[in-house]
Amino acid sequence: MATEQQQLLLRSLPQVEEVMKDPRMEALTSRVPRENLVEIVRSVVDDARSGILAGTLTRFHPEDAVNQAVTRGLELTETSLRPVVNASGVIIHTNLGRSVLAKSAADAVDAVCRSYSTLEYDRKTLGRGSRHDHCEQLICSLTGAEAALAVNNNAAAVMMVLAEFASGHEAVVSRGELVEIGGSFRIPDIMAQSHADMVEVGATNKTHPDDYRRAITDDTAMLLKVHTSNFRMIGFTESVSIKELRHLADQENARRGKDAPQVLVYEDQGSGSLVHLDCFGTYAEPTVQQSLAAGVDLVSFSGDKLLGGPQAGIIVGRKSLINRLKHHPLARALRLDKMTLAALEATLRLYLDTDKALREIPTLAMLTTPASDLQPRAEALKACAEAALDPSWATLDIVEETSRAGGGALPMCDIETRCLQVRLNRGDTLACDRHLVAGRDIPVISRLKNDALLFDVRTLLGKNDYLQIAEGLRSYFLSLES
Ligand SMILES: *Cc1c(COP(=O)(O)O)cnc(C)c1O
Numbered sequence: 001m002a003t004e005q006q007q008l009l010l011r012s013l014p015q016v017e018e019v020m021k022d023p024r025m026e027a028l029t030s031r032v033p034r035e036n037l038v039e040i041v042r043s044v045v046d047d048a049r050s051g052i053l054a055g056t057l058t059r060f061h062p063e064d065a066v067n068q069a070v071t072r073g074l075e076l077t078e079t080s081l082r083p084v085v086n087a088s089g090v091i092i093h094t095n096l097g098r099s100v101l102a103k104s105a106a107d108a109v110d111a112v113c114r115s116y117s118t119l120e121y122d123r124k125t126l127g128r129g130s131r132h133d134h135c136e137q138l139i140c141s142l143t144g145a146e147a148a149l150a151v152n153n154n155a156a157a158v159m160m161v162l163a164e165f166a167s168g169h170e171a172v173v174s175r176g177e178l179v180e181i182g183g184s185f186r187i188p189d190i191m192a193q194s195h196a197d198m199v200e201v202g203a204t205n206k207t208h209p210d211d212y213r214r215a216i217t218d219d220t221a222m223l224l225k226v227h228t229s230n231f232r233m234i235g236f237t238e239s240v241s242i243k244e245l246r247h248l249a250d251q252e253n254a255r256r257g258k259d260a261p262q263v264l265v266y267e268d269q270g271s272g273s274l275v276h277l278d279c280f281g282t283y284a285e286p287t288v289q290q291s292l293a294a295g296v297d298l299v300s301f302s303g304d305k306l307l308g309g310p311q312a313g314i315i316v317g318r319k320s321l322i323n324r325l326k327h328h329p330l331a332r333a334l335r336l337d338k339m340t341l342a343a344l345e346a347t348l349r350l351y352l353d354t355d356k357a358l359r360e361i362p363t364l365a366m367l368t369t370p371a372s373d374l375q376p377r378a379e380a381l382k383a384c385a386e387a388a389l390d391p392s393w394a395t396l397d398i399v400e401e402t403s404r405a406g407g408g409a410l411p412m413c414d415i416e417t418r419c420l421q422v423r424l425n426r427g428d429t430l431a432c433d434r435h436l437v438a439g440r441d442i443p444v445i446s447r448l449k450n451d452a453l454l455f456d457v458r459t460l461l462g463k464n465d466y467l468q469i470a471e472g473l474r475s476y477f478l479s480l481e482s
Pocket residue numbers: 153154155156158181185226227228229268269270271301302303312313407408
């Protein structure tokens with residue numbers, strides 16, 4: 001039973017037609033079809049009714065319905081997915097779209113989406129081709145793999161490999177590698193989805209070759225190694241290398257004989273890199289080439305993490321195995337579209353010249369720029385901000401800070417950087433941060449530290465970003481005056 005107060009509130013709910021007659025709603029009809037607006041008003045009123053009945057809404061004015069409907073109507077006309085200025089210093093920032101494409105990759109997308117293309121057309125035979133052909137040779141040349149397949153993302157790649165080779169069989173994995181990645185990717189869940197029987201071995205901190213050896217049965221289909229992404233254990237730890245897993249699989253396969261199903265060694269390399277980033281010393285991530293040389297049958301990695309390309313998952317390894325994957329029904333469901341293929345191909349082509357890749361692929365360039373090169377950029381950003389702000393509004397300084405690789409890569413590396421630190425003399429730091437994100441056409445994502453805003457120049461893309469930051473700050477301070 002509704003209380004008396006609830007009944008009063010319910011009676012005050014406006015009719016849909018009343019809300020529609022409000023001048024602001026009338027004005028909106030020039031930009032949003034009337035039917036859609038009516039739907040919005042209806043759902044605003046419905047939500048209010050539910051809130052009143054649930055007791056969560058204890059106050060409601062008909063004007064509230066108009067305000068909410070106008071806001072929701074306007075949202076329909078606004079671009080939701082939009083560029084941002086990443087001043088966070090996290091290079092492969094999953095929430096901000098991970099890697100910025102190289103210019104040649106963006107141009108390739110532009111060209112291929114504005115016209116028909118050779119997506120599945122073979123120029124040599126004048127007949128049907130395969131979309132898998134555009135990148136495969138390139139990936140093989142770059143990694144030394146026999147064959148390659150690119151799919152929607154690395155999570156899809158892992159899923160496909162498990163579904164094809166371990167479904168209904170056992171896959172052995174170390175307890176030290178059962179980590180959760182990015183909130184929703186957990187190896188045990190992917191195993192369950194692909195109907196593989198997960199056999200966990202070892203302890204959280206230590207797994208030995210003997211742990212795998214003891215776990216191998218006639219039903220073992222795979223020894224799986226998972227990159228632990230942004231999780232690191234330090235101190236008393238041990239894990240089993242690809243080389244050792246190869247040795248264990250070879251021993252078991254020899255015992256079974258070559259006509260029996262074989263045990264595969266598969267590595268989910270996560271970030272996966274095609275170049276060894278020497279500047280990170282012993283922390284440098286292992287490369288795809290290294291894993292192949294150590295004897296994995298298959299390795300998969302992301303296209304948009306350290307590779308610096310579009311979202312994709314790349315699987316490389318033995319030809320007979322890749323062929324089976326190409327014929328799996330999931331290959332069709334998880335295939336890449338032409339825009340991604342164009343970006344991936346162009347990105348990979350840059351790797352034919354390592355120096356070019358390091359220079360032109362933004363993710364690699366950002367990762368490897370020395371802090372000394374960032375100092376002049378920080379000074380340019382500071383000059384830009386000084387030109388836009390009254391000196392009394394804030395105190396600006398260039399400070400030494402650390403950037404992060406992100407994307408589960410190089411988690412132990414504090415990458416020295418330079419930031420513009422903005423300490424407000426008026427207004428409020430949190431409110432300013434909110435203004436920079438929510439109050440601007442191009443949101444600026446910064447870091448907050450000790451009640452100051454930090455703008456890390458390592459992840460900025462040049463002069464336009466500096467101007468956006470300066471303009472964003474200026475408009476915040478001007479908003480305080482009105
Ligand atoms: C990031 C990551 C994944 C998921 O890759 P996506 O390309 O984001 O799907 C899987 N495994 C590991 C180890 C990762 O780091």
